[in-house]
Amino acid sequence: xxxxxxxxxxxxxxxxxxxxxxxxxxxxxxxxxxxxxxxxxxxxxxxxxxxxxxxxxxxxxxxxxxxxxxxxxxxxxxxxxxxxxxxxxxxxxxxxxxxxxxxxxxxxxxxxxxxxxxxxxxxxxxxxxxxxxxxxxxxxxxxxxxxxxxxxxxxxxxxxxxxxxxxxxxxxxxxxxxxxxxxxxxxxxxxxxxxxxxxxxxxxxxxxxxxxxxxxxxxxxxxxxxxxxxxxxxxxxxxxxxxxxxxxxxxxxxxxxxxxxxxxxxxxxxxxxxxxxxxxxxxxxxxxxxxxxxxxxxxxxxxxxxxxxxxxxxxxxxxxxxxxxxxxxxxxxxxxxxxxxxxxxxxxxxxxxxxxxxxxxxxxxxxxxxxxxxxxxxxxxxxxxxxxxxxxxxxxxxxxxxxxxxxxxxxxxxxxxxxxxxxxxxxxxxxxxxxxxxxxxxxxxxxxxxxx
Numbered sequence: 456x457x458x459x460x461x462x463x464x465x466x467x468x469x470x471x472x473x474x475x476x477x478x479x480x481x482x483x484x485x486x487x488x489x490x491x492x493x494x495x496x497x498x499x500x501x502x503x504x505x506x507x508x509x510x511x512x513x514x515x516x517x518x519x520x521x522x523x524x525x526x527x528x529x530x531x532x533x534x535x536x537x538x539x540x541x542x543x544x545x546x547x548x549x550x551x552x553x554x555x556x557x558x559x560x561x562x563x564x565x566x567x568x569x570x571x572x573x574x575x576x577x578x579x580x581x582x583x584x585x586x587x588x589x590x591x592x593x594x595x596x597x598x599x600x601x602x603x604x605x606x607x608x609x610x611x612x613x614x615x616x617x618x619x620x621x622x623x624x625x626x627x628x629x630x631x632x633x634x635x636x637x638x639x640x641x642x643x644x645x646x647x648x649x650x651x652x653x654x655x656x657x658x659x660x661x662x663x664x665x666x667x668x669x670x671x672x673x674x675x676x677x678x679x680x681x682x683x684x685x686x687x688x689x690x691x692x693x694x695x696x697x698x699x700x701x702x703x704x705x706x707x708x709x710x711x712x713x714x715x716x717x718x719x720x721x722x723x724x725x726x727x728x729x730x731x732x733x734x735x736x737x738x739x740x741x742x743x744x745x746x747x748x749x750x751x752x753x754x755x756x757x758x759x760x761x762x763x764x765x766x767x768x769x770x771x772x773x774x775x776x777x778x779x780x781x782x783x784x785x786x787x788x789x790x791x792x793x794x795x796x797x798x799x800x801x802x803x804x805x806x807x808x809x810x811x812x813x814x815x816x817x818x819x820x821x822x823x824x825x826x827x828x829x830x831x832x833x834x835x836x837x838x839x840x841x842x843x844x845x846x847x848x849x850x851x852x853x854x855x856x857x858x859x860x861x862x863x864x865x866x867x868x869x870x871x872x873x874x875x876x877x878x879x880x881x882x883x884x885x886x887x888x889x890x891x892x893x894x895x896x897x898x899x900x901x902x903x904x905x906x907x
Contacts, residue, residue: 456480456483456484456487459476459479459480459483460480462476463476463477463480474505474506474507475506475543475546477494477497477506477507478506478507478509478510478511478546479510480494481494481495481507481510481511481514482510482513482514482549485514485517485518486661491511491514495507495511505541505542506542506543506546508538509535509538509539509542509546509547509550510546510549512531512532512534512535512538513531513532513535513549513550513553515531516528516529516531516532516535516553517553519531520532520557520702520703521664521699521701521702522701523701523702523737523738523741523742524741524742525557525560525561525702525703525738525741525742525745525748526742526745528557529554529557529558529561532550532553532554532557533554535550535553535554536550536551536554543581544577544578544580544581544582544583545581545583547577547581548574548577548578548581548583548586548589551570551571551573551574551577552574552589552593554570555567555570555571555574555593556593556596556663556665557703558570559593559596559597559600559707560665560702560703560704560706560707561703561706561745561747562600562706562709562747564597564600564601567593567597568594568597571590571593571594572590574589574590574593575590578590584621585621585623585625586623586625586626587617587621588613588614588615588617588618588621588623588625588626588627588630589614589625589626591610591611591613591614591617591626591630592610592611592614592626592629592630592633593626593629594610595607595608595610595611595614595630595633595634595637596629596633596707598610598637599633599636599637599640600707600708601879602640602875602876602879604637604638604640604641605637605641607633607634607637608634608637608638608641610630610633611630611631611633611634611637612630612634614626614627614629614630615627615630615631618630624657624658627657628654628657628662628663628666628667628670629662629663629665629666631650631651631653631654631657631670632650632654632666632667632669632670632673633669634650635647635648635650635651635654635669635670635673636669636672636673638650639673639676639677640872640875641872642866642868642869642871642872644677644680644681647673647677648677651670651673651674651677654670664699664702664704665699665702665703665704665707667697667699668697668698668699668702668704668705669704669707670697671694671697671698672698672711674690674694675687675690675691675694678690679718684718684719684721684722685722687718687722688718688719688722688724688727691715691718691719691727692724692727695730700731700734700735700738701734701737701738705734705735705738705751706735706738706747706748706751709747709750709751709754709884710751710754710884711751712731712732712734712735712751712752712754712755713751713754713755713757713758714758715727715728715731715755716728716731716732716755716758716759717758719731720758728758728759731755732755732756732758732759735748735751735752735755736752736755736756738751738752739751739752750884754884835880835881835882836881836892838880839877839880839881842873843873843876843877843880845863846859846863846870846873846874846877847874847877847889847893848893849862849863850874850886850889851886851889851890851893851894856870856871856874877889
């Protein structure tokens with residue numbers, strides 16, 4: 456920052472490089488929590504979009520996002536994208552990176568993939584070879600979210616290898632955090648711990664808040680598996696500031712907040728349970744109409760005192776407070792949909808709405824829709840293995856994961872792994888919904904049998 460201040464004092468403000476250095480000064484200042492308004496004011500007066508305006512929009516977007524105003528933060532980011540076509544590739548890449556991460560957090564996967572593809576083109580076209588690892592790291596995050604754990608680990612490894620090849624720290628902490636969580640979900644705690652150790656060993660001047668949060672959640676889940684709810688809650692309190700509970704990081708796994716509430720309750724920490732519930736409810740309240748937030752808040756409420764959580768979460772890792780506490784309860788199930796648009800900051804153009812991912816609630820129902828939904832369910836059931844069906848049937852009887860493990864003589868980790876696959880393949884989040892689908896299977900021919 457000192458070097459940038461000196462450069463700005465020496466350069467003629469009329470040359471193009473002056474604007475880019477101002478933009479860089481705004482970015483670095485924002486990372487330290489500095490008020491950057493004076494640098495924006497110094498560079499004001501241009502009518503055409505340039506690097507300073509684009510970076511300023513990105514900084515404001517980032518601030519809104521981490522203050523819990525997700526929708527406004529998203530649209531500010533998209534506005535920056537609209538204005539970034541004529542700036543140098545570095546700033547366009549930064550805009551794309553922030554947008555891709557926001558879309559991933561909110562489960563707008565198709566559009567996130569398109570933005571990542573644009574990032575590759577920007578990196579290749581601009582010669583930004585130090586950033587070659589970013590697309591793989593972001594796609595690894597999408598793989599993790601979709602339950603493709605092996606693919607997530609492979610992509611994260613490829614991103615780390617590329618960063619090492621370029622002698623760069625870009626995306627390394629992001630990739631290690633994704634790999635750690637993916638190993639956890641595969642029932643490989645030792646490998647998850649190894650990735651976390653590598654995450655902490657890596658030096659970086661700045662780590663993305665969602666990478667920090669993901670690593671912290673993984674550490675808490677491992678603590679729960681090894682030391683039970685009390686150890687997990689102790690760590691949760693210590694790392695609360697790292698969990699990014701006012702941003703979209705909290706809904707990467709929509710059941711994460713419910714798990715936190717259930718774990719705090721199991722440890723007898725009512726205050727922490729209330730804090731976790733308030734965090735997700737506040738996030739949903741600040742961003743009305745976003746289904747993934749509504750679903751996450753509803754799951755968390757189901758884990759509040761007097762009710763039992765009806766969710767299976769990525770953090771449900773063989774613990775009595777996690778796996779064993781999950782019981783059937785009625786809970787609404789919503790799929791991620793197009794995001795609501797605030798009245799201000801609406802950009803025109805192809806990024807104005809996440810096309811192709813509109814809410815199923817916006818379309819009128821018809822017999823054709825019902826037939827298509829039935830066929831889709833039939834295909835999803837056909838994708839289950841015999842072991843997955845066996846475990847699903849036991850769960851549908853109302854057994855906990857621990858009880859299923861005892862009946863089938865399996866480890867709780869194995870039951871958790873298969874059950875997560877069942878929920879992913881059937882695109883569901885509740886045990887009640889699983890019971891309904893299996894009753895449909897029992898009343899029809901098994902779709903996996905030849906000729907059906």
